[in-house]
Amino acid sequence: MSSKDNVLKATGELFGDRDPSAVDRWVSDDYRQHSSLAADGPEALRGLVAGLPQGFRYEGARVIADGDLVALHGTYHGFGPEPLVAFDLFRVDADGKLAEHWDALTPVVTETASGRTQTDGAATPGDLDRTEANRELVAEFAEKVLVGADYSVLTNYISTESYLQHNPEAADGLDGFGAAAAKWAEQGKNLVYRTVHKVVAEGDFVLLQSEGEFGLPVVYWDLFRVADGKIVEHWDVIAPVPAELPHFNGLF
Helix, strand or coil: CHHHHHHHHHHHHHHHCCCHHHHHHHHEEEEECCCCCCCCCHHHHHHHCCCCCCCCCCCCCEEECCCCCCEEEEEECCCCCCCCCEEEEEECCCCCCCCEEEEEEEECCCCCCCCCCCCCCCCCHHHHHHHHHHHHHHHHHHHHHHHHHCCHHHHHHCCCCCCCCCCCCCCCCCHHHHHHHHHHHHCCHHHHHHHEEEEEEEEEEEEEEEEEEEEEEEEEEHHHECCEEEEEEEEEEEECCCCCCCHHHHHC
């Protein structure tokens, strides 16, 4: 099976069936965990799965596979009192087992500026022959605009005709995002990107995992969809760095 198939099978048994015995089938002995929800090792994951409540479920939105990395985007119901939108990233080892995991979660927002949800929109990667070109485009955008803060070149990368926005506080289009950014700045929450750690790409989807500040230290997970050489859609999760992980090294 492919890495994508392995991750979907594994997470389906672990979090869909809530089956702790799936750890034996799908998780490596040296499993590394970057989530604040569990410690390293298969036994910590077994305990997490065993403790999931009866009403727990995961609603998947999209899956992106890039070599041994597989990213999931969807919504967890039952981890807490309210649903949580999440990005999960797994590294699969040579035996097809889960070897490493990163994640970021944020509460579901029911009323958004764009009228779109945090997870709806295009679901299946397309333009698979454009994967590397799209990866290069988004990586350059991240370097020059997100980290370099050179907004004079923004339209070199983001479409001025159609930019669909899933951040709950931003409306569609560059004007919508600009208005949201101005509002955040008034609140002392400037978008500051320090380092991009991972660029995961499949077809027209490119996921960035980054660190920076948004009024406080945060991790940024930004998913972009590219069409005809421009970014046309965006989903994200901005998550505070957990207090028990004061250094970013524990998250990446």
